[in-house]
Amino acid sequence: MKKPLIGSILAFATLLAACGGAPPAATSNPTTGATAAATADPCGVPVKGKCPTEAQAVTGAGATFPGPLYTKWVDQYNQLTGVQINYQAVGSGGGIKSFTDKTVDFGASDVPLTDAQFDAIPGGLYMVPMALGAVVPTYNVPNVTAAIKFSPEALAGIYLEQIKKWNDPKITAENPGVTLPDLAITTVHRSDGSGTTGVFTDYLSKVSPEWKTKVGSATSVNWPGGVGGSGNAGVAGAVKNQAGTIGYVELIYAIQNKLGYGVVKNAAGKYVEASLDSTTKAADGFVSPDFGNLKGQAAKISITNATGADAWPISTFTFLLLPKDFSDKAKGLAITRFAWYGTHDGQSFAKDLGYAPLPSAVQKAAEEVLKSITSGGAKLLKVNP
Amino acid sequence: MSRSLDRAFAAGVTALAMLVPLTLVAITILIVIDSWPALTTFGVSYFTTTEWDPVKLVFGAAAYVYGTLVTTLIAVLLATPVAVGAAIYLTEFAPRAVRAPVAYTIELLAYIPSIVYGLWAIFVMVPVMRSVVEPGLQGTLGQLPAIGKLFSGTPIGLDLLSGGVVLAIMILPILMAVSREVLLAVPPTQREAMIGLGATRWEAVSRAVLPYARPGIIGGAVLGVARAFGETMAVTMVVGNSSRDITGSLFVPGYTMASAIANQFVEADSELYFSAIVEIALVLLFVAVLVNAVARALIRRSIADRPAGAVV
Numbered sequence: 001m002k003k004p005l006i007g008s009i010l011a012f013a014t015l016l017a018a019c020g021g022a023p024p025a026a027t028s029n030p031t032t033g034a035t036a037a038a039t040a041d042p043c044g045v046p047v048k049g050k051c052p053t054e055a056q057a058v059t060g061a062g063a064t065f066p067g068p069l070y071t072k073w074v075d076q077y078n079q080l081t082g083v084q085i086n087y088q089a090v091g092s093g094g095g096i097k098s099f100t101d102k103t104v105d106f107g108a109s110d111v112p113l114t115d116a117q118f119d120a121i122p123g124g125l126y127m128v129p130m131a132l133g134a135v136v137p138t139y140n141v142p143n144v145t146a147a148i149k150f151s152p153e154a155l156a157g158i159y160l161e162q163i164k165k166w167n168d169p170k171i172t173a174e175n176p177g178v179t180l181p182d183l184a185i186t187t188v189h190r191s192d193g194s195g196t197t198g199v200f201t202d203y204l205s206k207v208s209p210e211w212k213t214k215v216g217s218a219t220s221v222n223w224p225g226g227v228g229g230s231g232n233a234g235v236a237g238a239v240k241n242q243a244g245t246i247g248y249v250e251l252i253y254a255i256q257n258k259l260g261y262g263v264v265k266n267a268a269g270k271y272v273e274a275s276l277d278s279t280t281k282a283a284d285g286f287v288s289p290d291f292g293n294l295k296g297q298a299a300k301i302s303i304t305n306a307t308g309a310d311a312w313p314i315s316t317f318t319f320l321l322l323p324k325d326f327s328d329k330a331k332g333l334a335i336t337r338f339a340w341y342g343t344h345d346g347q348s349f350a351k352d353l354g355y356a357p358l359p360s361a362v363q364k365a366a367e368e369v370l371k372s373i374t375s376g377g378a379k380l381l382k383v384n385p
Numbered sequence: 386m387s388r389s390l391d392r393a394f395a396a397g398v399t400a401l402a403m404l405v406p407l408t409l410v411a412i413t414i415l416i417v418i419d420s421w422p423a424l425t426t427f428g429v430s431y432f433t434t435t436e437w438d439p440v441k442l443v444f445g446a447a448a449y450v451y452g453t454l455v456t457t458l459i460a461v462l463l464a465t466p467v468a469v470g471a472a473i474y475l476t477e478f479a480p481r482a483v484r485a486p487v488a489y490t491i492e493l494l495a496y497i498p499s500i501v502y503g504l505w506a507i508f509v510m511v512p513v514m515r516s517v518v519e520p521g522l523q524g525t526l527g528q529l530p531a532i533g534k535l536f537s538g539t540p541i542g543l544d545l546l547s548g549g550v551v552l553a554i555m556i557l558p559i560l561m562a563v564s565r566e567v568l569l570a571v572p573p574t575q576r577e578a579m580i581g582l583g584a585t586r587w588e589a590v591s592r593a594v595l596p597y598a599r600p601g602i603i604g605g606a607v608l609g610v611a612r613a614f615g616e617t618m619a620v621t622m623v624v625g626n627s628s629r630d631i632t633g634s635l636f637v638p639g640y641t642m643a644s645a646i647a648n649q650f651v652e653a654d655s656e657l658y659f660s661a662i663v664e665i666a667l668v669l670l671f672v673a674v675l676v677n678a679v680a681r682a683l684i685r686r687s688i689a690d691r692p693a694g695a696v697v
Contacts, residue, residue, distance in 0.1 A: 093652030117654065184539055191626030191644075193439075193652020216440035219652040227543050227638045228626025230648065241512060242541055 043333060044382040045340040045370075050081050054337060055330035061088040062095020062108025063195055065133055065250060066318040069355050070108070073338070073346045080341075083334050092195040093219055099125070099321050105328075106335050107321035110195025111202075111219060112301050126369050127301070127319040130342050132356035134251040134279040135199050135314045136261035140239050141166055141181065149174045149263045149271050152305075152313070156208035158246060159187055160215075161225040166244065174265070188238045188247035191228030193220040199316040200248045203304035207313075248314075251279065252354030266313040267305045274312045279356035282306040282315035315356075322373060329375040336373050336380050343367065413670065420664035422657055431664060435630055437645075439653075444661035446668060448628035452545060452639040453672070456620060457613040459549025459635070460556055465606055467553075468560035476568040477590055488565060495558035503619035506551040511623055514550070515542030519636060538636040541625070545639040548624035552616055556609035563605030567598045607680035614673050617643040642669045 043051035060070075067089035074085045090098070092109040099107025100120050112127065137150060150158075154170045157163035163170055166180045190197045201217035215221050227245075229235040232253040239247040239259075251274050254261050263271045272278050282303045305313050320339055326332025343358065343366045350357040358366065373380050417424075423431065427444055434445030471491065475484050519540030527536035571594050579589040595602075625638020626648060642665050653659040 091651040093654040096654055114655075186539070186541060189627075191621070192648045218440045219654070220439045220649055222436065222438035222440065223627060226627055227541060228640075228648070230621060230626070234622070237507065238543060242515065 040384040041382050043337070044384040045337060046344060046384065047077070047080055047337050047341045048384075051333065051337065053330060054081070054083060054334040055328070056082065056334075057084040057086070058105040058331050058334050058338075059086045059088070060095075060106040060108060060320075060335075061090050061098045061104045062321070063092045063110045063318055064089040065110050065195055066108065066131060066355070069131055069346075069350060069353050070342075072349050072353060073342045076346065076349070077338050077341050081334075081337070083338070085334070085338060091193065092198070093193055095321065105331050106323075108319065109321060110316055110318045111198040112319075113321075121323075124324040126322050126324055126373065128322060128339055128343070128366050128369050129283075129301075129317040129358060129362055130320055130339075130366075131318055131347070131350050131358060132279050132283055132303075133199075133316055133318055134274050134282075134312050134356065135196055135203075135248050135316075136251050136254050136274045137246060137248050137264065138236065138239055138254055138259045138261045139246040140241075140243055141183065142243050144178060144180065146175075146178050147260065147263045147273070148178065148180075149265070151265045152203075152207035155264065156204050156211050158185055159189075159204060159224065159226070160208070160211060161187070183244040186242060186245045187223075187226030188229055188235050188245050189223050189226055190220075190231070190235060190248075192230050192234075194231075195219060195316070195318075196232070196248065196250055197221065199304060199314060202302055202316075203314045206302075206305040251276075255354055264313055266309075266311055267307045268309045268311070270309055272310060272312050274314075276351055276354070276356040278310055278312035279315045280359055281308045282311040282313070283317065283356075283362050284308050284311070284359045317362075324373065325377070326373070326375040326380065329380070332373065332375040332380050336370055340367075340370050340381065343370070416663055416667045416670065420660050420667045423660040423664040424667075426657060427661070431661075432668070435628065437628060437661075439649075439655075439658050442655065442657050444658070444664075446642070446645075446661075446665055448631055449640050449642045449645045449665060450668060450672070451631050452548070452624065452628065453614060453641040453643070453669075455545050455635070455639065456548040456552055456624065456641055457610055459546065460552035460613045461606055461609055463550065463553035464557045464560050464609060465602075468557055468605070469564050469602060471561050472564035472568050473590060473594075475565055477586065477594070488562075491561050492558055494554075495562070499555065499616060499619045502551060502555055503622035506547065506619055506623045510551060511542040511547055514547050515540050519546065523636075534633050535635050537634045538632070540636055541638070543623055543625040543638055544636050545624065546635040548620045548639060548641065549635075551619050551623055552613045555616060555619060556612050559612060560605045560609045563608060564598070564602050567601030567605070568594060570601070571597045603680065607677060610676055610680065611673060614669065614676070615643055617641075617647050620644055621647055642666075642672075 040048070042049060043053055067087070070087045070089075074087055077083060077085060087108075088104075092111050095104075095107040095109050096113060096117055098104045100117070108130075109127070110133070118125070137155065139148065141148065148171070151170070151174050154163060154174065157168075157170055164185055166183045166185060172178075172180055198217065198219045201211075201215065201221050204215070205212040205217040215224065227238055229238040229247065232249045235247040235249055236253065236257060236259060239245045249259065253259070254274075261274060263273050266272050283306070301317065303315050303317065306315065320342075322335060322339065323332075326335070343363055347357040347363070371379065371381055371383065423444060431445055432450070433447055435448040436443050436445050437448070438444070475488055479487065519536070519542065522536045523540065527533045575593045575597055576589045579593040580586075584592065620641050621644035624641060624644060626640055626644060627638035628640035628645075646662055646665050646669075649662055653662050
């Protein structure tokens with residue numbers, strides 16, 4: 001893939017910034033450096049403290065959604081090890097681009113990469129799940145206090161602009177006892193490209209064949225109608241200001257801003273309320289968690305419309321993008337140790353910050369991927385007993 | 386010694402002066418190169434179709450061009466009479482004590498960052514547009530046969546009209562400042578001659594002062610257009626950012642070229658998508674140059690057509 005020039009210039013600036021504090025690459029091999037003695041290798045995992053051979057500064061860029069969680073981890077990891085990790089929340093697309101152009105040491109994305117994006121990365125990459133997030137429908141219907149129930153057909157029909165009124169039988173049939181007004185529906189979507197849109201449209205594509213052929217799923221799509229708002233705040237603002245609107249925002253955003261949100265029928269046919277627990281449950285029944293071999297598997301790592309009885313249907317993983325083989329061993333060590341920290345001790349911060357922690361099966365799968373990351377063919381991580 | 390220093394200085398300032406046109410050339414080249422895949426893939430259909438589909442990788446920017454032209458037109462139509470009126474008041478009618486403070490206040494508007502206009506627009510202007518202005522327009526002008534179509538649809542406040550109105554407010558200061566300067570530059574003999582002939586104040590202004598100032602006022606409007614074209618943040622916040630079709634109504638969510646770039650640049654992950662966005666920048670650059678050229682030609686013609694009596 002030809003690199004766009006503007007992108008390269010931006011990337012060059014990032015590179016300059018990233019090079020600022022990077023120390024020379026360490027030469028000793030941390031895994032062979034360990035003795036047979038019972039003393040734990042300071043560079044092994046779990047991360048307990050400083051490792052003399054890991055890089056002291058690394059840079060990553062990507063999804064905005066996990067930004068607050070990664071910032072917390074960066075801070076904690078810095079206290080533990082002294083390593084400075086600079087994470088730039090520029091968006092999933094920007095993260096994939098920077099990672100492909102090698103202007104950052106690691107990337108992050110909320111959406112699975114396409115095959116073309118996989119092919120553009122020489123040496124290949126791993127997508128390591130770090131946490132889970134959810135997207136919820138939020139709406140403004142005057143005089144309705146109960147949470148409105150949406151069937152998948154109703155949500156798709158609304159966003160296809162086929163269901164035009166709140167008292168449409170497709171909505172009222174699922175909401176007995178709730179008086180829905182004869183009010184026009186205005187749909188609100190993200191005007192900026194966003195992983196949130198990626199998850200929401202991925203869900204709609206799974207539940208509606210018509211959506212799949214007419215619109216499809218991506219971080220921005222050709223919306224059949226409605227109004228665009230920039231960011232979660234833009235969507236929430238448009239919904240709040242105008243009666244009859246429906247929009248979609250991240251669950252954390254809805255919780256933090258005390259927005260009401262709808263209940264959605266999941267693949268098991270049960271109406272589920274969105275919560276961190278029901279989001280984790282979406283990944284519980286997750287099959288084939290082979291994060292090491294994901295090319296062509298984008299559909300497999302999507303956890304929208306999950307089959308679990310209590311799973312929230314509009315959920316997603318958020319991933320770190322790591323090279324399969326690091327050319328810079330010191331940086332590779334710091335990044336894989338950081339990723340290990342995030343998927344283990346770091347999970348304890350997830351709930352407080354509004355993220356759903358990984359279920360243990362997924363955590364184990366992430367562990368396997370991290371253990372297989374190499375530098376110059378030699379494995380980077382040593383798991384201390 | 387001093388001569389060689391002189392020469393070095395001359396070479397230095399020449400180089401600095403060359404930097405500006407070189408930057409423009411470099412930007413143009415860069416934009417053309419980056420938009421090349423989209424240019425060759427879509428050709429003319431890029432400008433004639435409205436389908437913008439990042440999933441199927443089909444891109445047509447007609448709706449964005451339309452949105453930019455419509456919002457800019459609304460802005461200039463709304464802002465010019467207000468600006469010229471205010472300028473006439475300040476130069477011809479206002480008491481001396483009022484002139485400077487009022488002019489200063491209006492010019493101060495030009496220094497407000499556009500994001501502040503955007504926030505004001507979204508929290509104050511949009512609700513008023515939605516609940517008062519737009520239903521009002523619909524009930525009156527909307528009932529007329531031909532132009533009624535402009536005001537059809539559900540008033541939601543986030544639409545082309547709101548985008549145009551916020552732009553009008555943003556270009557008002559520059560239009561006002563230029564008009565005022567131009568009116569001040571009209572030689573007092575123009576007015577004195579008219580009044581000497583027994584004309585009223587209004588006749589003096591409309592027959593002697595305004596014709597003399599017309600080219601300058603048009604020039605101010607051009608500067609306003611240039612600003613309106615490139616304005617991104619405030620418009621993006623209220624224009625609705627939806628570009629399904631060109632319906633002819635001002636009450637539908639629209640999209641401008643600048644907001645399309647700002648919204649979609651970051652997540653444009655495929656080469657063709659990225660290049661289609663850069664092509665918007667190319668079109669924006671091209672249209673801006675074109676509008677400026679046309680406006681300059683207008684000014685030149687209006688100078689040539691200047692009424693004989695108006696030339697001192």
